[in-house]
Amino acid sequence: MTPGTYLPIKYLPVFLMLILATIFSVAAIFINQLLSPKKKTAVKLMAYESGNLPSGEVRERFFIGYYVLAILFVVFDVELVFLFPWALTFNSLGFLGFWGMLFFIFLILLGYFYEIKKEALEWLKRS
Structure with missing residues (x-):
């Protein structure tokens, strides 16, 4: 055998599984296309919302607190x-690795305390 052409026999089941999975996946898609009904109705073209009829505007604004979170x-x-x-x-890592990560943690905590000060997570103001 020439170098680079040797295929260990223990990889054969993996390749066989990949080939069979590909064949079955492609076959399932084609069989679905052949056997599925082609008639389009208004109900089939309607947006699906967890079994509920769609209601409201298409574009609704989300509360900004979700983005911040x-x-x-x-x-x-x-x-x-x-x-x-x-x-x-x-x-x-030694001394430099310890102080470098301590500085990183300090920066993260600084940001955390800043968000607490700005009340970024307070969605309902207390009266």
């Missing part, structure tokens, strides 16, 4: 993405 979730989720590898390699 979504952005805050993404920010703190990204923080965890950075904290996890740092925690795994904590012993090998």
Whole structure:
């Protein structure tokens, strides 16, 4: 055998599974197209809303608090993405790695306290 043409026999079931999955998926799509009814009615063309009839305007404004909450979730989720590898390699990073991550946590907490001060999560004002 020449180099680069050797295919280990243990990969054969994986390739066979991928080929069969592709064949069955394509066959299911074509069979669905052949057997499904083609008649379009007003009910079929109507927007589906969890079994309820659509009501109201097409464009409704969402409360801005939802967007703020979504952005805050993404920010703190990204923080965890950075904290996890740092925690795994904590012993090998040394002094500079510790203070660098401490500074990063400080910046995140600074943003968190700023949002508390600006009452970003207070959706209903207290009277």
